[in-house]
Amino acid sequence: MRKVKLDQNCQICDDKAIGRNFNAITCESCKAFFRRYALKNKKIICASNGNCKITADTRKLCQKCRLDKCFSVGMKKEFIRTVEENENRRKLIEDNRIKRKQNSDQRSDSFDSSISPSTLSFTSDLTIEYDSINEIIDSSVGLSDEELEQQIMDIEDLDQNRSVNHKLLDYNIVNKMMANKITPIYTSIVDYQGFNELEANRLSELTNALNILNYPILLSNNVIKLKSVEQMFKYSKNKFEEFIIDMIRFTKKLNGFQNTCPDDQWALVKYGGMDFFGIRNTRFFDKETGNFVLTLDEENTIIFDIDLFQLKQFLDYPKLFKQVLNKLLIESSHDQFVMDLLTAIILFNPNRPKLEHRVNIRYEQQLYIYLLQRYLYQKFKSDFETKSKLQNLMIMLNDIQMISEIQRTLALSEFRHYLQDYGPLAKEIYGLSS
Template identity: 30%
Template sequence: DVLPSGSWCERAPVAASTSLPDPAAEFDRNVPRICGVCGDKATGFHFNAMTCEGCKGFFRRSMKRKAMFTCPFNGDCKITKDNRRHCQACRLKRCVDIGMMKEFILTDEEVQRKREMILKRKEEEALKESLKPKLSEEQQKVIDILLEAHRKTYDPTYADFTKFRPPVRSTPGNKEAARYSSILTQDLPEDPIDLFGSDAFSAFPEPAEPQMLSNLVLEENDETASMNIGFSQLSMLPHLADLVSYSIQKVIGFAKMIPGFRDLAADDQIVLLKSSAIEVIMLRSNQSFTLEDMTWTCGSDDFKYRISDVTQAGHNMDLLEPLVKFQVGLKKLNLHEEEHVLLMAICILSPDRPGVQDTALVESLQDRLSEILQSYIRCRHPGPGSRLLYAKMIQKLTDLRSLNEEHSRQYRCLSFQPQHSMQLTPLVLEVFGNEIS
């Protein structure tokens, strides 16, 4: 057998059949590699001993020529890196003394076979690499743009949570809830900017640096939590309404950076954002979702959400059970960040949203992103199950449609009650179906 170039031995160990130890197997990689002949830096095991390239070549040439050397001195020269050329006899003797064996030297035929084998392997690797699917330069550019857009509009530390009305986790008779009664009845400040107005997309500021995205999706962790909290006890509604409103603004910022989105008419941009905003928020929230305790942790323990929290904002299990199932399923897909941002962009650019006028243009933009996602999976996401990954991701978008409908329905129920609609921001009311004047 012939070892490939760069192996520890010139020939596969005949030691296996002669009971000789395999020096490569016993080599301690933490020990400095020193040539046993001259003390120079060794490059590995050659002909059964650790040597430098110079002594390896010298031993091979000597054995092939069957050279006979005579020491001009007394036959016990000390061989060093500097004087190794002075006495060939003592140098060869030293080679034999440290265990170098002529049986390990390849014949000319074996050398030729080895070269052919190496060349063949390189050709096979080059062919394999050429046949491997690759992302085009244009596809990679789109992915890079989406990654940048996501990172500019999503801060996993949730540093801006202090800007929202505080979370109030109450139970019936909770005195702390009463202490925040003024929060539950206060009027919201008038929103100075209509984010969905005719000039919304030119007025919306581009973030100067990565900012936070507040994701509001909550999970059940406490089975004893009351599921019949009265509407008068919606202590978490102001806080969660603020987070949803803020998240919608961040989704707008992300959408504006999707290649081709701003080529759409303003009306179609508005329609797409209104209909997809909560779905994108649910997709983004998966980054803060934890399978271990089935909660969403947004920066600190004060903003760790469970099912009991969202029930105190007026939502019920018609939304929460499928939402939890969705989050668990999405988390288990182990998506790359690139796949995640592509899925969000595909979600936004859905041509079948009610009210879209230029469906052909929207569909072409979505098809382009879908092709990039499929190419990315083939090129960068190998392994078991990757063949079905794209189909599973698209199924998640179908699941989101049902979640969107139920979420909007429950928000509309809240908005029809004056004592609670005042807790919903103007942006939330507009996005979920109640136009404000």
């Protein structure tokens, strides 16, 4: 288990804690003591009839009272692995790492990349400083491997009840979607009194940066009801190019993004752009009518129904699209702060093709997942409800990625000719650059 710096004390002896071990917050000494004695059947006797006070100074004087205290604070001997179990687990982790690498290589081969990162004039000093991120994450309590494994299994069980029936989808689409699947690593929250200064700074940075993309939702003097896909592409092409430019401006305001190398910056924008739009476009979706309402400028607003996106290869696509958007709005409770954090989570997806520093990207994503978890707890004041809501939101992000993959494969094969007049950035996002 990764040791973390904590401003907390061991629940057994009150010494400086290193993290969560066997389901309790412990120091290194009590962790080792529990591993050594919890599985022994030898009867231990206390000379003081079980009334010893266990502290950092007295913890070695009475094994019985120390072990009793370990169990009383919730430590579980079932979490202790044997040498053989440890070896099997290391082998399983290595096998999964190899599989992920193979999947990543396959995804990389399937994408086009003709525009260099310099096209967007990204700047980076190539120095990744994670001190403040470390402080935020280290201020929480790390989960044991056993608890983390159980939570991931719970998430995978939840995935079986997704809002979308994958059996209806093309096999290649499902494969790509699952390869990009977002799985949160839960962190035990100890401080429920609000965000600390570092967390607040991160959240403020995100919300301020996203002001660029908070377009007004207004009905201009000239409201145009679109009646065909051709009209939709014609009227929205300039707005879509503007959206991509604003997305890039948004990323430049995030220190975590700027501390990423230029090649990775470009990969996150190019391969994550459509997922990003899927999240932000919920602002323009009217779930009562099933229409998108998009203000082009001060004089013109367009309204179009998702039903315009009829696909010959997938007739239920408009219905599926509406279903995903509606459920995302319900799960987020129309909370713009939740949507902003989901935007950052989907931006920093470490499973994008052609990333050079996936660990760094994953670190950023897990930070925003942690901040979302913190925010949800402030709303619900319940661990169970917070975890359930977070799981559902992650499932919805995966469904947004599925919609994007359908657009990237099936929709583009039917609507490609409409996109020829789009700008260079839009073509790059859609994989149409020559």
